[in-house]
Amino acid sequence: MSGGRASAGDTAAPTGERAAPPPKPPEEPAVCGHCGDRFADDRLLALHRGRAHREALTDAEVEAYREARTEERDDVRLFRVKALGLLLLIYFGFIYVYAFVL
Amino acid sequence: MTRRRRLVVAAVGLLAAAVAPAAAHGAGLSGAADRSLSVPTWLFLTTGGGVIGASFLLASFVTDRSFIRRVHGWRRGGLRPARAAHWLGRAVGLGGLAAVLVAGLVGPREATRNAAVLTVWVGWWSGYTMTTYLVGNSWPAVDPWRTLAAPLPSLDVDYPDRLDAWPSVAALLGLVWLEVVSPVADRPRFLAGVVAAYGVVTLAGAVVFGADVWFRRVDPVARLFRYFGRMAPLHYDDGIRLRLPGVGLDEPRLVTSRAEVAFVVAVLWVTTFDGLVATPLWRDAAVTVVEAGVPPGLLYPAALVAGYAAVCGVYALAVRYSKRAARTYLPADVLARRFAPPLLAIAAGYHLAHFLGYFLELAPALATAAIAPLSPPEPVALVLPGWFGGIELAGVLLGHLLAIWVAHAAAYDVFPGKLQAVRSQYGITVAMVCYTMASLWIVSQPYAVPPYVT
Ligand SMILES: [Zn+2]
Numbered sequence: 001m002s003g004g005r006a007s008a009g010d011t012a013a014p015t016g017e018r019a020a021p022p023p024k025p026p027e028e029p030a031v032c033g034h035c036g037d038r039f040a041d042d043r044l045l046a047l048h049r050g051r052a053h054r055e056a057l058t059d060a061e062v063e064a065y066r067e068a069r070t071e072e073r074d075d076v077r078l079f080r081v082k083a084l085g086l087l088l089l090i091y092f093g094f095i096y097v098y099a100f101v102l
Numbered sequence: 103m104t105r106r107r108r109l110v111v112a113a114v115g116l117l118a119a120a121v122a123p124a125a126a127h128g129a130g131l132s133g134a135a136d137r138s139l140s141v142p143t144w145l146f147l148t149t150g151g152g153v154i155g156a157s158f159l160l161a162s163f164v165t166d167r168s169f170i171r172r173v174h175g176w177r178r179g180g181l182r183p184a185r186a187a188h189w190l191g192r193a194v195g196l197g198g199l200a201a202v203l204v205a206g207l208v209g210p211r212e213a214t215r216n217a218a219v220l221t222v223w224v225g226w227w228s229g230y231t232m233t234t235y236l237v238g239n240s241w242p243a244v245d246p247w248r249t250l251a252a253p254l255p256s257l258d259v260d261y262p263d264r265l266d267a268w269p270s271v272a273a274l275l276g277l278v279w280l281e282v283v284s285p286v287a288d289r290p291r292f293l294a295g296v297v298a299a300y301g302v303v304t305l306a307g308a309v310v311f312g313a314d315v316w317f318r319r320v321d322p323v324a325r326l327f328r329y330f331g332r333m334a335p336l337h338y339d340d341g342i343r344l345r346l347p348g349v350g351l352d353e354p355r356l357v358t359s360r361a362e363v364a365f366v367v368a369v370l371w372v373t374t375f376d377g378l379v380a381t382p383l384w385r386d387a388a389v390t391v392v393e394a395g396v397p398p399g400l401l402y403p404a405a406l407v408a409g410y411a412a413v414c415g416v417y418a419l420a421v422r423y424s425k426r427a428a429r430t431y432l433p434a435d436v437l438a439r440r441f442a443p444p445l446l447a448i449a450a451g452y453h454l455a456h457f458l459g460y461f462l463e464l465a466p467a468l469a470t471a472a473i474a475p476l477s478p479p480e481p482v483a484l485v486l487p488g489w490f491g492g493i494e495l496a497g498v499l500l501g502h503l504l505a506i507w508v509a510h511a512a513a514y515d516v517f518p519g520k521l522q523a524v525r526s527q528y529g530i531t532v533a534m535v536c537y538t539m540a541s542l543w544i545v546s547q548p549y550a551v552p553p554y555v556t
Contacts, residue, residue: 079162
């Protein structure tokens with residue numbers, strides 16, 4: 001295994017590295033109590049804690065992580081449907097254009 | 103294999119099968135007239151862009167973090183190279199350098215028969231460079247300047263940190279400018295002079311700053327091959343190990359500063375520039391500009407730098423958009439560093455498209471010239487079959503596909519949210535689609551001799 005991806009925590013840059021708010025930031029960033037990283041919402045924070053601080057989580061944080069994963073799963077499913085639709089659109093779009101041009 | 107993954111694999115195959123015949127049609131590349139009859143250029147380019155967009159969508163179906171980690175963490179081997187391999191590498195490097203200098207100075211004056219020209223352009227810049235990204239970076243073992251610098255004393259002057267990788271960026275742009283405007287590929291004497299001058303600067307730098315610092319931080323060729331080597335399957339990590347192609351590009355420690363990002367973007371840009379100046383469009387534009395009163399000597403450096411600035415600007419824009427779409431508190435600089443290495447795969451694909459045919463056509467000439475450097479027989483050139491253009495085209499597309507995948511994996515490593523990671527790639531994917539179309543357009547253009555060069 002390569003050094004860089006031994007654990008998700010490796011990429012969690014030290015505090016301050018994550019201090020640049022995105023355009024249209026939330027009023028209050030969600031701040032990680034373990035490392036001080038900031039996130040745009042609580043769900044990203046919960047996911048971050050679950051990946052980066054798995055061993056140090058409180059029961060409430062574990063529960064938040066589980067919930068965030070479930071929500072994410074639903075969103076990913078919806079995204080896949082859309083992506084598949086777009087793929088089919090591209091695919092048949094090209095078939096149509098090729099049939100028309102050639 | 104899970105059902106989902108099988109679906110992904112099947113979909114990739116399906117798309118490839120659908121697009122391949124069309125692409126093969128359109129791949130007359132070096133000016134085959136049948137392309138213009140069968141597939142119009144706009145459709146050929148849109149298909150290329152569509153393949154990139156579609157592969158981004160396909161990559162986004164892979165949302166299993168542990169699968170990505172397994173793919174990227176897969177390693178085999180750990181073979182320690184024998185002592186003899188070091189000596190062999192050095193001997194090959196020094197022998198090649200000696201051959202270039204001798205044949206360049208006293209060999210025949212026709213470029214196609216001269217061993218120096220053929221060694222540098224066919225053997226080294228085409229063939230050897232391909233091995234750095236297709237096999238592994240052996241340059242540290244071969245580099246003759248490094249071998250020559252090793253026994254020299256060093257003044258160990260502190261390398262100014264604020265210079266970072268900027269000298270190698272400037273040197274890379276400078277070398278490409280020289281390659282385009284000077285007779286470095288036509289006049290053996292001139293080539294030998296350039297190689298010698300490069301060596302003098304390199305050895306002087308190695309003496310002043312120490313060989314290790316020079317080759318790690320300044321030397322543009324060492325840096326280029328090191329970066330290309332990151333996408334190669336073989337790499338050195340306490341022994342020679344095997345990994346999947348491209349996976350080394352998503353390691354965070356590969357690019358660690360703004361100057362190194364600039365170097366990666368420069369690699370991408372110079373491979374494009376090299377092709378761009380050989381298109382009829384450039385020819386017409388250059389003639390127009392020079393006739394309007396711009397000195398020809400200014401034309402190439404100005405276009406080189408302006409184009410570079412434009413590509414940097416597009417990348418910065420894509421990264422800014424990535425930050426916005428991912429709603430991350432990570433500074434744009436961090437994202438720029440993390441998403442730069444995948445661009446090397448695109449540059450490598452473009453290098454392959456540009457030089458594979460050239461290498462194969464001239465390899466016999468190189469072989470005959472190498473056997474008798476001072477009185478070579480008439481050069482023989484291999485004639486490549488028409489379908490070969492399809493392989494070149496595949497190089498461009500494969501480089502982009504690899505880049506899409508590596509960027510996808512890097513985004514998963516950086517961001518806690520899966521959809522956040524996917525969204526972070528929208529801007530970069532759009533930039534890649536545009537870049538593919540531009541690259542394919544250049545590759546599809548007939549060759550036109552660049553004007554105002556000697
Ligand atoms: Zn944290």
